[in-house]
Amino acid sequence: MPDISELISDLDAESEAVDALVATLPPAAWDRSTPAEGWTIAHQISHLAWTDQIAYLSVTDATSFNMALAHAADDPAGFVDRAAIEGLAPPTELLARWRAGRTALTSALATSPQDIKLPWYGVAMSTASMATGRIMETWAHGTDIADALGVTMPATTRLRHVLFLATRTFGFSFAAHGRSTPEAPVRLELVAPDGSLWTYGPEEAEDRIQGTVLDFGLVATHRRHRDDLNLRTTGPVAGAWLDVVQTFAGPPGKPRRPLRDSQKPQTTGVST
Secondary structure (H helix, E strand, C coil), X not given: CCCHHHHHHHHHHHHHHHHHHHCCCXXXXXXXXXXXXXXXXXXXXXXXXXXXXXXHHHHHCHHHHHHXXXXXXXXXXXXXXXXXXXXXXXXXXXXXHHHHHHHHHHHHHHHCCCCCCECCCCCCECHHHHHHHHHHHHHHHHHHHHHHHCCCCCCCCCHHHHHHHHHHCHHHHHHHCCCCCCCCCEEEEEEXXXXXXXXXXXXXXXXXXXXXXXXXXXXXXXXXXXXXXXXXXXXXHHHHHHHHCCCCCCCCCCCCCCCCHHHCCCCCCCCC
């Protein structure tokens, strides 16, 4: 079982990295559009604040969480957008709410029993999985904010959590697209931000994906189209996985379109 204190430390670090992107922005900059259609920087922070609050309810108040879940069922295609809109507020208020909410969440995760299953959208998860999911989503939405600001988020070894979720959701990703789960395994050979090689899957697998952990994470979180990155595939299953991979629960949503060369943000950064 993963060390929850290490996961919380990584979640705090990822949140602080995103916080640093917006903390000194003038109010008008919060209205900048991000690559997520219809979402500004303010929408992105509103979403993070909302999902942290919902995760907090999952850990501390299952009854209230189930009420929120039932409310979402009334509008399954639009409840995420609706929550982001309803949570909008002046930047100082919005930032303070996100900071308070994520602090409350990490405190709750730190004291939650590690062997219980927490309710969530579509599937229950362990405390460790909840923390891992929050790291992934914070990084993904932080990437959208960085893109809106024209800066590059440094790649860190915290991307291992994104890679973990991508491998754990192999079958789910195909099912979410109405496809059967392939029987052939896929081997991942990905260069980490610290220069080491991270691998997953049997060494003898014929289907392979090679490249960087950063590029794979950008595809897995639907922050880039695979055509914009330097990922190499061998075999039909590897290629099919890159077409459907997703680290988040729920339907695939609207995929990112390939960017023209002049629009491509850099995807390199310094590891920490």
